[in-house]
Amino acid sequence: xxxxxxxxxxxxxxxxxxxxxxxxxxxxxxxxxxxxxxxxxxxxxxxxxxxxxxxxxxxxxxxxxxxxxxxxxxxxxxxxxxxxxxxxxxxxxxxxxxxxxxxxxxxxxxxxxxxxxxxxxxxxxxxxxxxxxxxxxxxxxxxxxxxxxxxxxxxxxxxxxxxxxxxxxxxxxxxxxxxxxxxxxxxxxxxxxxxxxxxxxxxxxxxxxxxxxxxxxxxxxxxxxxxxxxxxxxxxxxxxxxxxxxxxxxxxxxxxxxxxxxxxxxxxxxxxxxxxxxxxxxxxxxxxxxxxxxxxxxxxxxxxxxxxxxxxxxxxxxxxxxxxxx
Numbered sequence: 001x002x003x004x005x006x007x008x009x010x011x012x013x014x015x016x017x018x019x020x021x022x023x024x025x026x027x028x029x030x031x032x033x034x035x036x037x038x039x040x041x042x043x044x045x046x047x048x049x050x051x052x053x054x055x056x057x058x059x060x061x062x063x064x065x066x067x068x069x070x071x072x073x074x075x076x077x078x079x080x081x082x083x084x085x086x087x088x089x090x091x092x093x094x095x096x097x098x099x100x101x102x103x104x105x106x107x108x109x110x111x112x113x114x115x116x117x118x119x120x121x122x123x124x125x126x127x128x129x130x131x132x133x134x135x136x137x138x139x140x141x142x143x144x145x146x147x148x149x150x151x152x153x154x155x156x157x158x159x160x161x162x163x164x165x166x167x168x169x170x171x172x173x174x175x176x177x178x179x180x181x182x183x184x185x186x187x188x189x190x191x192x193x194x195x196x197x198x199x200x201x202x203x204x205x206x207x208x209x210x211x212x213x214x215x216x217x218x219x220x221x222x223x224x225x226x227x228x229x230x231x232x233x234x235x236x237x238x239x240x241x242x243x244x245x246x247x248x249x250x251x252x253x254x255x256x257x258x259x260x261x262x263x264x265x266x267x268x269x270x271x272x273x274x275x276x277x278x279x280x281x282x283x284x285x286x287x288x289x290x291x292x293x294x295x296x297x298x299x300x301x302x303x304x305x306x307x308x309x310x311x312x313x314x315x316x317x318x319x320x321x322x323x324x325x326x
Contacts, residue, residue, distance in 0.1 A: 027174070030056040032183045037067065042092060045105035046071035049091055055125070057179050059171040060135065064126040065180065066091060067188070070109055070119065075189045080120035080322060083176060083220075085136065085201035085208060087124030089307055100307035107314045117322040118196075123184055125176070130163040135172040136204035137232065138211035141241075141248040142167045149240070153233060164233070173212055177219055193221075194258065198321050200224035202310050203270070206263070207232070207245070213261070217254035224262040224317035226310050227271050235273035242277060249284050256290040262317040263296065266303025275299060296320055 035056070040049040048069045054062040066087045073079070084090055084104065093101040104122055111117040127135070142150065157164035176199075185192045199220050201209045206228030213223040232241030253261075263281060265274035278297055285295045298316070303309040 027058050027171075029174075029178045029182070030058045032056060032179055035183055035187075040066070040092070044068065044091060045109040047105050047109055048073065049105070055180065055183075057175045059175040059179065060168065061128060061131065063128055064088070066122075066124040066126070067184070068105055068108070068122040068124070069188075070112055070121065073121070073189075077119060078189055078191045080118055080196035080198065081181075081184060081188075081190050082120050082122045082318075082322070083180075083197075083199045083212075084122055084124045085127065085199075085205035086132075087126040090122070090124050096307070098307070101311070102307050102314060103311045104314065107311070108318065111315060111318055111322075115324055116319055118324045120196075120198075120322055121184075121188060121190060123180065125180065131168070133157075133162070133164045133204060133233075134166050134168050136201075136208040137164075137167050137169055138207055138245060138248065139167045139169040140211075140215075140252075141244045144244060144248070145240075156237070157233070160234075169208055169211060170215075172208070173215055176212070177216055181219070194218060195221045198222045198224070200226070200317065200321075202226040203229045203305065210245075210249070210261070213259060214249065214252040214254065217259060221258065222260035222262070222321040224321055226264050226313075226317065227266060227274065227305055228263055229270075229274075230277045231273060235270070242280075246280055246284060250287075253284065253288050256285075256288060256294050260294045260321055261285065261290065261296075262298075262320050264298040264300060264313065264317070266300045266305065266309055268302060268304045270305035271303060271309075 035052055037050040037052050040051050042049065050067045052065040055065045056062055064087065068091060089096050090102045090104040093099050108122065112119055154165050184190060197220050199209045199212045200223065206225035209223045209225045210228065213220040230242040230245060265271055265278065267275060278299065281297050300313060
């Protein structure tokens with residue numbers, strides 16, 4: 001009798017565990033066949049800035065997407081593609097919250113004109129401010145944390161009037177890879193292979209760029225991660241999140257034979273918290289077989305955590321990733 005009861009308890013427990021498992025929801029990409037673009041008026045370094053007001057998505061809320069085409073863009077040639085996060089901060093300081101911009105158009109156009117880089121276009125989804133942290137926070141490292149730690153992060157954010165109550169970066173990357181990239185590949189004269197597809201961003205945008213190439217190594221051949229926000233949230237909250245990112249990277253950084261990584265950091269304002277992580281990052285990539293030809297982690301003394309700072313050194317990661325080899 002006791003044996004029967006024991007078996008029943010085990011059986012009921014297994015049913016309970018099964019019921020608690022979340023069923024994987026398969027999301028079908030949105031219909032992108034009717035996406036419309038408008039030309040943004042202004043002097044964009046001789047190139048053309050196109051804007052999609054509400055790019056449809058079944059993964060994340062629709063948003064603006066900018067597509068910058070360099071001077072002389074022609075359907076008779078093929079271009080590499082650079083995907084950049086925080087699209088509203090890249091080209092036009094008149095629409096940014098701090099009146100700063102990266103000057104991506106000026107810097108990119110000059111690099112191409114001087115034959116330093118191969119020809120490329122820039123595709124830049126805007127962030128939605130209240131969702132930015134949730135969409136840019138690497139999801140698998142987050143889910144490796146205990147439930148109590150995750151809940152405490154959300155609670156701390158709430159106490160600080162900071163919007164962070166879920167993590168949706170896997171869906172954000174699905175939007176880029178399964179909806180935005182197919183649209184770009186179909187509608188523009190671009191090279192669609194990994195060797196000509198790159199991703200870049202700063203701060204949390206640096207984290208999601210690292211995560212993008214690790215999650216989709218068959219899609220992205222290189223990532224530029226400027227002022228990467230290794231602390232994940234408040235830099236004074238300890239090293240738990242940074243260590244979680246590093247553990248993830250140890251098992252997910254793709255092959256050095258086919259990929260390039262660029263990291264950097266300043267020493268002032270928020271960037272002053274980043275230099276202490278440099279050694280760990282260097283060790284991870286060295287252990288993975290990376291060297292100076294496919295990995296950089298550069299320090300910029302006196303550089304701040306601002307668009308102006310990233311603007312001043314943007315030519316370095318662009319050259320590293322997109323250098324003309326012919």
